[in-house]
Amino acid sequence: MPELPEVETVRRGIEPIMTGSEITEVKQFRADLRWPLPLNMPKRLIGAKVTAVGRRSKYILIHLNIEETLIIHLGMTGRILISELPSNKNRVFPNTNDIFGPHDHVIIEFNHKTRVIYNDVRRFGAMDLIKKSLLYEHPWLAKLGPEPLSNDFSTRGLKDQLDRKKTSIKSVLMNQSVVAGLGNIYVSEVLWYSGISPIITASDLKFERIEGLKNSITSVLLDAIDKGGSSLKDYRKASGELGYFQNYFKTYNREGLECLSDECSGRIKKIIQSGRSSYYCPFCQT
DNA sequence: CTGCACGCCTGCCCGC
């Protein structure tokens, strides 16, 4: 589910409450999500202090004052929600604040009486603890392409990648080793803003069009982050609020509706590429 | 090597 803008929104939500805070308790309700959770995770985390909350692509990085960093991935339906711990003074039994949902899998509590709940219906998410010095050699991170909102992302670099790909631009932009963080929604949106058809072969794109594509990637992601990401079914901000970028979709979920480009009278078409839906305007995306 | 179908899970929506 969550793509770069949603993950960044969650990161910004948890950053102020986690940074500088000490982990006082970790409750883990199952041994695995998509993969096994780190062995003895609660024991390894309790007592550690969060030094920073970072992000690489769709992965949240919880930096700690111990030798390990916690990596969190939200998969398709993962959420991170902040909630207050019940105060002992007002504690009643049963304490409704301690009744967790069936999809709450990990709870991390902090010294200032706030807790963070990891909830994931489909359990495609994952967590791992890895030594700081090996963080970017982790299999999840090692092969990622440039961060699209960093200086590592350039038209020239993107062109070098596209030139070597003989498949559709849609599939290539979904490939996390080409550029990190895009998913099915934002690839559709970015291609609409660039006027590029999702079915065009990546290596056929000329420099000028790739420059437009690169600029669209940057501007769409920044705009989506500004709007708190896109809330369809599962995604929520850490505060529980909805993002609202979905109200600005030009293509995604708009099959049969009119193209929103000026002076275009086309309708949005839905096709399947590599098993995933692509939405585009056949008239103004060429 | 590349590209792609598949599976992992649960829930929801649609058509019959």
Next chain:
DNA sequence: TGCGGGCAGGCGTGCA
């Protein structure tokens, strides 16, 4: 109303 099929924001595996 009930039920089966298809679909969903990701990603690693295995095969051609």
